[in-house]
Amino acid sequence: MTIDEKLAVLTDAAKYDASCASSGSNRKGTRTGSTSVSGICHSWSSDGRCISLLKILLSNVCLYDCAYCINRRSNDLPRTSFSVPEVVSLTMDFYRRNYIEGLFLSSAVFGPPDRVMEQMVTIARRLRQEEGFGGYIHLKAIPGASLELMRQAGLFADRVSVNIELPSEASLQQLAPEKTKADIITPMAFLGNSIRDNRAERRQNRRAPAFAPGGHSTQLIVGASPESDFQIVRLGESLYQRFALNRVYYSAFIPVNRYDSRLQQVEMPPLLREHRLYQADWLLRNYGYRADELLSEQQPDLDVILDPKAMWAVRNFHVFPMDVNRADYASILRVPGIGVTSARRIVSARRFQALTLEDLAKLGVVLKRARYFIVAAGRLIDRLPSSAEHVRRILEKEEKTVHAEQLTLPF
Amino acid sequence: MPSNSPSRSEPLLELCHDGSATGCLCAVAEAYKHPGRKVLFTCPDRDLPLFADAGFSVASDPARAERFLNYLTERSSSDVVHTLLRALTAMPEAIEAGLLAYARKAVLQGACIVQAHADPDVRFVHRWARRVSLEIHRFKGLLRFQELKSGRFLALFEPDYDITLPLAFHFRLRLASQRWIILDGRRHCAATWNGLRLNAEAPGGDLLQGDLLERCLAGDEPSADEARSRALWQTFHRTVAIETRTNPDLQRQCMPARYWKHLPEMNDSSE
Ligand code: SF4
Numbered sequence: 232m233t234i235d236e237k238l239a240v241l242t243d244a245a246k247y248d249a250s251c252a253s254s255g256s257n258r259k260g261t262r263t264g265s266t267s268v269s270g271i272c273h274s275w276s277s278d279g280r281c282i283s284l285l286k287i288l289l290s291n292v293c294l295y296d297c298a299y300c301i302n303r304r305s306n307d308l309p310r311t312s313f314s315v316p317e318v319v320s321l322t323m324d325f326y327r328r329n330y331i332e333g334l335f336l337s338s339a340v341f342g343p344p345d346r347v348m349e350q351m352v353t354i355a356r357r358l359r360q361e362e363g364f365g366g367y368i369h370l371k372a373i374p375g376a377s378l379e380l381m382r383q384a385g386l387f388a389d390r391v392s393v394n395i396e397l398p399s400e401a402s403l404q405q406l407a408p409e410k411t412k413a414d415i416i417t418p419m420a421f422l423g424n425s426i427r428d429n430r431a432e433r434r435q436n437r438r439a440p441a442f443a444p445g446g447h448s449t450q451l452i453v454g455a456s457p458e459s460d461f462q463i464v465r466l467g468e469s470l471y472q473r474f475a476l477n478r479v480y481y482s483a484f485i486p487v488n489r490y491d492s493r494l495q496q497v498e499m500p501p502l503l504r505e506h507r508l509y510q511a512d513w514l515l516r517n518y519g520y521r522a523d524e525l526l527s528e529q530q531p532d533l534d535v536i537l538d539p540k541a542m543w544a545v546r547n548f549h550v551f552p553m554d555v556n557r558a559d560y561a562s563i564l565r566v567p568g569i570g571v572t573s574a575r576r577i578v579s580a581r582r583f584q585a586l587t588l589e590d591l592a593k594l595g596v597v598l599k600r601a602r603y604f605i606v607a608a609g610r611l612i613d614r615l616p617s618s619a620e621h622v623r624r625i626l627e628k629e630e631k632t633v634h635a636e637q638l639t640l641p642f
Numbered sequence: 643m644p645s646n647s648p649s650r651s652e653p654l655l656e657l658c659h660d661g662s663a664t665g666c667l668c669a670v671a672e673a674y675k676h677p678g679r680k681v682l683f684t685c686p687d688r689d690l691p692l693f694a695d696a697g698f699s700v701a702s703d704p705a706r707a708e709r710f711l712n713y714l715t716e717r718s719s720s721d722v723v724h725t726l727l728r729a730l731t732a733m734p735e736a737i738e739a740g741l742l743a744y745a746r747k748a749v750l751q752g753a754c755i756v757q758a759h760a761d762p763d764v765r766f767v768h769r770w771a772r773r774v775s776l777e778i779h780r781f782k783g784l785l786r787f788q789e790l791k792s793g794r795f796l797a798l799f800e801p802d803y804d805i806t807l808p809l810a811f812h813f814r815l816r817l818a819s820q821r822w823i824i825l826d827g828r829r830h831c832a833a834t835w836n837g838l839r840l841n842a843e844a845p846g847g848d849l850l851q852g853d854l855l856e857r858c859l860a861g862d863e864p865s866a867d868e869a870r871s872r873a874l875w876q877t878f879h880r881t882v883a884i885e886t887r888t889n890p891d892l893q894r895q896c897m898p899a900r901y902w903k904h905l906p907e908m909n910d911s912s913e
Contacts, residue, residue, distance in 0.1 A: 238874055239877050246882045246884055264816060273783040274783070274784070276893065277883040277889075277893055278883045278893070279895075279896065283783070321874065325875060327817065329816075485886060576757075579757035579758075580760045582757075586760065
């Protein structure tokens with residue numbers, strides 16, 4: 232195969248991994264490259280996703296047979312592998328032209344996990360030591376590889392992560408029988424602890440070598456197995472708490488292996504569900520919500536029509552209306568139509584003057600949403616709705632017009 | 643539109659500048675010294691010739707502009723001045739009056755002025771500063787370099803605002819070991835990096851339109867590897883998209899079509 236053909240095969244095989252942001256690290260190379268804390272998008276592909284890293288597999292030759300994966304050994308596909316120098320020179324060629332922010336390298340399991348992982352670490356080491364490369368490197372660890380290799384990976388990469396793959400151990404056993412929970416959780420815990428320790432050490436001594444300064448993340452597939460949103464959001468919450476993860480990525484299951492009856496049979500990838508999970512995750516990380524405030528055993532799934540924040544507001548209608556000139560920051564954040572930026576602006580701007588409803592629009596508040604939940608300077612926008620049910624009907628009507636459009640998209 | 647409060651007794655102050663960023667700052671500095679006067683700013687490029695030579699012409703003096711900025715930094719903060727300079731880069735209509743009002747409030751209220759989001763004068767400056775910052779951020783990703791035979795790299799782009807210099811500062815760190823040229827094809831200005839020093843070529847002077855590219859290239863042309871790397875990138879870009887999630891509207895929204903001309907991936911002949 233030519234290098235162009237290999238690139239096509241190994242990009243195609245890597246494209247379903249969504250966890251490829253390039254943020255969280257601040258590094259400067261000895262010769263070429265630097266990373267930027269907030270990450271930079273270099274292009275957008277025709278599916279509208281940001282491209283920042285050269286996202287490829289080292290190899291798509293796989294000994295395993297995970298039910299949901301296109302690269303499983305039972306599929307008949309062109310198979311190939313990059314050599315170490317090939318990946319190094321592709322990365323450098325792209326980086327010098329500012330096509331990319333760095334490398335995202337994952338691999339199928341073509342041999343013993345340690346052998347696969349070792350090659351990945353070698354690529355990262357060569358980029359750093361031989362090329363003086365300071366761009367972003369994200370290595371996706373191979374489940375079952377040794378902790379010593381995880382440690383080396385952390386020394387050269389900005390981010391090392393292990394995919395949790397499925398939301399429960401039962402599903403993992405069913406759909407990815409060659410991987411065990413321990414294969415995934417052990418390195419994840421190791422990475423979480425090492426990153427935490429390293430941060431503490433570097434606060435004392437800024438010269439101490441960094442260990443995965445961009446942190447670690449994980450990805451799970453939504454819709455291939457039967458778990459509820461409540462189970463998934465609670466899992467996400469506990470992953471953040473236990474392993475200090477930077478991000479949990481949710482990836483709508485793309486039904487690639489329809490012949491496998493162990494999988495949930497879906498026509499289309501559940502994109503709306505994925506979107507709602509990201510919104511709920513966002514509320515956990517940035518808005519101070521807890522999983523059990525959003526969902527429960529009785530109401531285990533996120534709303535199809537309302538976003539999770541609106542859903543929470545409707546269910547807790549008794550805490551509104553909120554006075555924007557008085558309420559504290561955390562409460563203001565809970566008003567639908569007010570985001571982190573506008574909440575901050577409200578809190579700082581009201582020190583200069585009492586805010587009126589007109590001012591709020593200028594601060595970026597979406598009044599169309601917020602109007603049912605706020606008062607400003609003693610004024611309401613119009614009559615407050617009488618009940619939670621009433622608000623729900625109004626909001627749903629607005630949402631439906633949006634959805635009618637979305638559902639006609641050619642997915 | 644921001645304005646000063648007019649005074650009854652004193653006549654209108656008319657200040658004319660040359661339309662450059664420095665000229666504009668000097669005019670604002672001059673106006674700053676006349677609190678309470680109503681000021682009319684003009685510049686020949688922008689305004690009708692009828693009004694162009696009316697009033698007092700303010701010289702474009704970099705030292706004076708710098709003194710004014712230092713004064714503002716002392717009285718408010720470097721953040722305030724940074725924001726003001728970003729807005730100035732956009733050179734929107736009525737920028738002078740906007741900067742003047744912003745500067746006065748910054749001196750009066752100090753560094754916290756950047757938080758007065760409900761104030762119309764502050765919003766005016768912040769809005770333009772944000773647009774310029776957004777474009778700088780976008781081009782940190784969207785600028786494309788091609789390798790030339792001489793080993794230098796050339797990046798050609800046509801931004802909405804004059805942002806070559808801030809980008810050059812970014813790439814001076816990022817592509818430190820390469821020699822490169824960043825060339826704004828719209829304003830005909832460039833920044834070059836030889837591995838040690840950054841040089842900026844301002845527009846105007848004796849450069850003729852279109853000459854700058856030739857002069858920068860001096861007979862240089864794309865390297866032997868260039869076409870191959872470009873093709874590999876196009877392959878990657880084409881393949882990484884997931885067909886079942888195709889969403890060209892979103893792609894266009896994130897990466898406006900006016901930037902496509904200089905992106906190899908958006909000029910892929912094999913598609
Ligand atoms: S290990 Fe499983 S998920 Fe990974 S490439 Fe092989 S089959 Fe796919």
